[in-house]
Amino acid sequence: MAEIRMLNEEPELRGVLRRVWPYLRPHRRLLTAGVTVNLLSTLALSLVPAVVGRATDALLDLDRDRLLQLCALLFVLVIARMVLLRQAEILLVRLGERVVRDLRDRAVERLAAAPLRFLETHRGGDLLQRVTVEVAELAAFVRQQIPDLISLTGYVVFTAVVLFTSSWQLASLLVVLFAPAMWLIGRRFRRAAGDAYAGEAAAEAQVTAAVRETLEAREQVQAADAAGPWRQRLGERLDAWFAAVRRTQKALTWLETAWIVQGVVTAGLLLAGGAMVAAQTVTVGVVVTFVLASRELFSSVDDLTYVAGELVGSQVGLARLLDLLDATEPPARERTGGGAGSDLAVEGVCFGYGPDRVLHEVSLEFPAGSRVALVGETGSGKTTLAKLLCGLYTPDAGTVRLGGTDLAGMDERELRRRLVLVPQQVHLITGTLAENLFTDADPMPAVRQLGLADWVASLPDGLDTHLGPRGAHLSAGERQLIGLIRAALLTPDVVILDEATADLDPATAHRIETAVAQLHTARTLIVIAHRQATIERFPCVVRLAGGVLAGA
Ligand SMILES: Nc1ncnc2c1ncn2[C@@H]1O[C@H](COP(=O)(O)OP(=O)(O)OP(=O)(O)O)[C@@H](O)[C@H]1O
Numbered sequence: 267m268a269e270i271r272m273l274n275e276e277p278e279l280r281g282v283l284r285r286v287w288p289y290l291r292p293h294r295r296l297l298t299a300g301v302t303v304n305l306l307s308t309l310a311l312s313l314v315p316a317v318v319g320r321a322t323d324a325l326l327d328l329d330r331d332r333l334l335q336l337c338a339l340l341f342v343l344v345i346a347r348m349v350l351l352r353q354a355e356i357l358l359v360r361l362g363e364r365v366v367r368d369l370r371d372r373a374v375e376r377l378a379a380a381p382l383r384f385l386e387t388h389r390g391g392d393l394l395q396r397v398t399v400e401v402a403e404l405a406a407f408v409r410q411q412i413p414d415l416i417s418l419t420g421y422v423v424f425t426a427v428v429l430f431t432s433s434w435q436l437a438s439l440l441v442v443l444f445a446p447a448m449w450l451i452g453r454r455f456r457r458a459a460g461d462a463y464a465g466e467a468a469a470e471a472q473v474t475a476a477v478r479e480t481l482e483a484r485e486q487v488q489a490a491d492a493a494g495p496w497r498q499r500l501g502e503r504l505d506a507w508f509a510a511v512r513r514t515q516k517a518l519t520w521l522e523t524a525w526i527v528q529g530v531v532t533a534g535l536l537l538a539g540g541a542m543v544a545a546q547t548v549t550v551g552v553v554v555t556f557v558l559a560s561r562e563l564f565s566s567v568d569d570l571t572y573v574a575g576e577l578v579g580s581q582v583g584l585a586r587l588l589d590l591l592d593a594t595e596p597p598a599r600e601r602t603g604g605g606a607g608s609d610l611a612v613e614g615v616c617f618g619y620g621p622d623r624v625l626h627e628v629s630l631e632f633p634a635g636s637r638v639a640l641v642g643e644t645g646s647g648k649t650t651l652a653k654l655l656c657g658l659y660t661p662d663a664g665t666v667r668l669g670g671t672d673l674a675g676m677d678e679r680e681l682r683r684r685l686v687l688v689p690q691q692v693h694l695i696t697g698t699l700a701e702n703l704f705t706d707a708d709p710m711p712a713v714r715q716l717g718l719a720d721w722v723a724s725l726p727d728g729l730d731t732h733l734g735p736r737g738a739h740l741s742a743g744e745r746q747l748i749g750l751i752r753a754a755l756l757t758p759d760v761v762i763l764d765e766a767t768a769d770l771d772p773a774t775a776h777r778i779e780t781a782v783a784q785l786h787t788a789r790t791l792i793v794i795a796h797r798q799a800t801i802e803r804f805p806c807v808v809r810l811a812g813g814v815l816a817g818a
Pocket residue numbers: 386619624642643644645646647648649650651
């Protein structure tokens with residue numbers, strides 16, 4: 267089986283913030299401005315308790331002028347804090363949105379270009395969770411928590427400086443009573459939360475995947491009366507998720523114990539402060555500064571531990587997103603646009619989805635402009651070969667070349683433009699016919715060229731006809747007509763059509779035949795043919811049997 271980098275359910279958290287730096291680097295100016303303004307606003311706030319303490323001393327000394335000056339300073343600090351905080355919020359929210367948009371765009375782009383084998387080997391729900399739910403959680407974290415994280419850390423640092431310069435004895439007491447206990451609580455919490463948050467994210471992804479698969483298979487589930495086992499399967503996943511949520515909640519209770527520590531510290535400060543005032547080593551104002559600052563400090567450290575908890579959760583989301591970006595990173599090798607000619611050559615191609623091979627040593631030539639029908643029993647490997655022919659899979663051994671260039675070395679975009687596969691089940695998006703053609707150009711010339719103008723005109727609103735949820739209003743044959751229009755719009759060198767096996771009504775079958783005949787003009791046409799009438803129209807027929815060439 268061709269090498270595919272598998273995603274980790276619970277990827278490594280270490281170094282995740284360092285790994286996200288390349289995505290932040292392009293926005294470093296905005297980041298610096300946001301952090302600076304935020305820290306200035308925090309500095310203004312941290313000075314407030316010291317100014318109130320000094321004002322208390324001025325009041326006790328009945329020093330009117332000093333009291334007025336300190337009140338004016340207090341007013342300036344409060345206004346500065348308010349204005350700067352608002353500016354910092356604006357800058358950091360803008361930064362967060364830009365970074366998250368970059369990450370999401372890149373993840374969606376990488377997924378769109380990811381090898382088909384990668385998409386097939388992973389659960390759609392898990393991939394969806396990584397590019398939607400986890401990016402949304404990250405966005406919420408960046409918008410709400412990052413600014414808090416900066417200002418809370420800044421507040422703790424600035425307040426420590428203010429307190430140490432007011433009374434190193436009381437400040438030391440505060441540190442001795444408070445820091446070790448909080449460090450211990452934080453450590454226990456991080457240890458418990460790291461595993462708990464990762465487990466919760468993985469369990470949630472399993473639930474999303476199970477719900478999505480049930481919805482996709484809803485017709486079969488209903489028809490086979492298999493709702494019971496599906497419900498049980500979903501129930502088991504939900505139970506696992508709830509158990510993971512309970513583990514996270516248990517980890518969070520560690521944070522609650524911080525309240526006990528805070529009570530003990532305040533009592534210690536009042537006792538020691540009272541004794542020092544009595545011994546006239548500090549003023550009442552200093553004790554007021556300590557009581558006010560320590561209250562703020564406690565709530566800052568409290569908020570900080572909460573934000574740190576959120577950070578662990580966001581790190582998990584971020585790690586899962588970065589894991590997806592790493593796994594889908596295109597190989598660094600130089601890619602070419604391909605040779606000038608459009609002969610398609612398959613040489614000794616082997617391929618398997620797992621350890622067993624589906625195709626064995628297949629060698630074939632499709633000269634430019636040829637028309638070939640590919641036939642064989644069901645499961646003989648026709649669709650697999652078609653996907654290899656247009657570069658959707660890379661062979662385990664052998665090569666597929668277009669105009670002499672190995673498809674594996676061709677530029678992805680060029681590959682998609684020059685080789686087009688119209689599958690049995692053409693995927694449609696919820697929207698109009700025009701939206702499903704994925705083009706900014708006028709599609710009508712291509713529609714007319716394929717002889718489909720009357721079909722489009724027969725739809726209620728022509729190109730603007732709404733096709734229902736994921737094209738549910740159209741038959742398999744009509745979906746293939748859309749696939750053929752998409753192919754014609756790309757003007758490819760090679761078109762591979764996997765003929766619909768569903769019964770086609772005579773009018774649609776005729777339209778497909780006409781469109782395919784028109785599409786063939788000046789390009790290679792390979793049709794995986796399921797019907798005798800189709801096979802008879804082709805001058806060359808290639809037969810596959812059990813993954814080997816049985817005749818051409
Ligand atoms: N995505 C996949 N993962 C694993 N096995 C697969 C996958 N797609 C096809 N196979 C297996 O590979 C073999 C060849 O399948 P393939 O679809 O290429 O045959 P086919 O000739 O096109 O069949 P049909 O005419 O029914 O479409 C089959 O045994 C099939 O079960």
